[in-house]
Amino acid sequence: MRCLKTATNRPRPSRSTSSATTSALQRTVTSGGHLVYPAAGVLSMVTDAGSWIAPSNRVVWIPRGFTHQHRAHGATDMRIVFMAGSFAELLPQRPAVLAVTPLAREAMLTLTGRSERPAAARDRLRTVVIDELAAAPEQPLHLPEPHDERLLAVTHLVEEDMASPAALGELGRRVGASERTLSRLFQAETGMSFRQWRTQLRVHRALLMLADGASVIDTATSCGWANPSAFIDAFTALVGQTPGRYQRAHDAAHHGT
DSSP states (O other): OEEEEOOSSTTSOEEEEEOSSBOOOEEEEOSSOEEEEEEEEEEEEEETTEEEEEOTTEEEEEOTTOEEEEEEEEEEEEEEEEOOHHHHTTSOSSOEEEEOOHHHHHHHHHHTSSSOOOHHHHHHHHHHHHHHHHHSOBOSOEEEOOOSHHHHHHHHHHHHTTTSOOOHHHHHHHHTOOHHHHHHHHHHHHSSOHHHHHHHHHHHHHHHHHHTTOOHHHHHHHTTOSSHHHHHHHHHHHHSSOHHHHHHHHHHHHHTO
8 A cells, every 4th residue: 555645835845655565666857856754664766876775764865857766665654855946955966865863853754744834834844954964974875886887797796696795706707807807997986895885785685675574684694694793783884773773663663663
């Protein structure tokens, strides 16, 4: 079941909720900048520049004019806050994942709630959101999209067999490129080493699996970690909470506790 409410006059926010396990992929071009906040569930977004993922302690910012695809995973409660030009100018000029403080969360939930509020009150709430997000650093939950054909071939091989991670040299032999060349290309095109990129990919996949109810151990194994401890350390470093705590928070939001 999916319910969508859209405000009739922008920049008043809209509220979108879904209890489906995974919503349909949607491709849109933004006519105005907006924040998409997964109050419950996980949001994944794809643009030409790569993919982003946001659990419930993150919010995705999509500036005006960006073509993107987004998908909600798990039992979801997606909140959309439209931002007029004067507000949008205070946020990054490119898609980004930003940390959500408790105050920003409450302001977004209020903005997207059922209660009618005067325009001036809504603008004050938007100002609170902007102030909180502007003070928070961008979060490392972006997976850049490479363009070199050899690099794309490597990333596809990794994505197809996450449970059995191969070394970069082995992957290079399979696509006809040296390990040194691929290492240079990863740094040049993604700004990351191969190891950093693969860790980002694993955490992206782990967030989706945990939202769909997979256990921590099964998720660690499926995503290619040697043991649960290594998974927990990597996940916590990127997401800001342990996999178990993240999953409990997701379940609590789903059941309204």
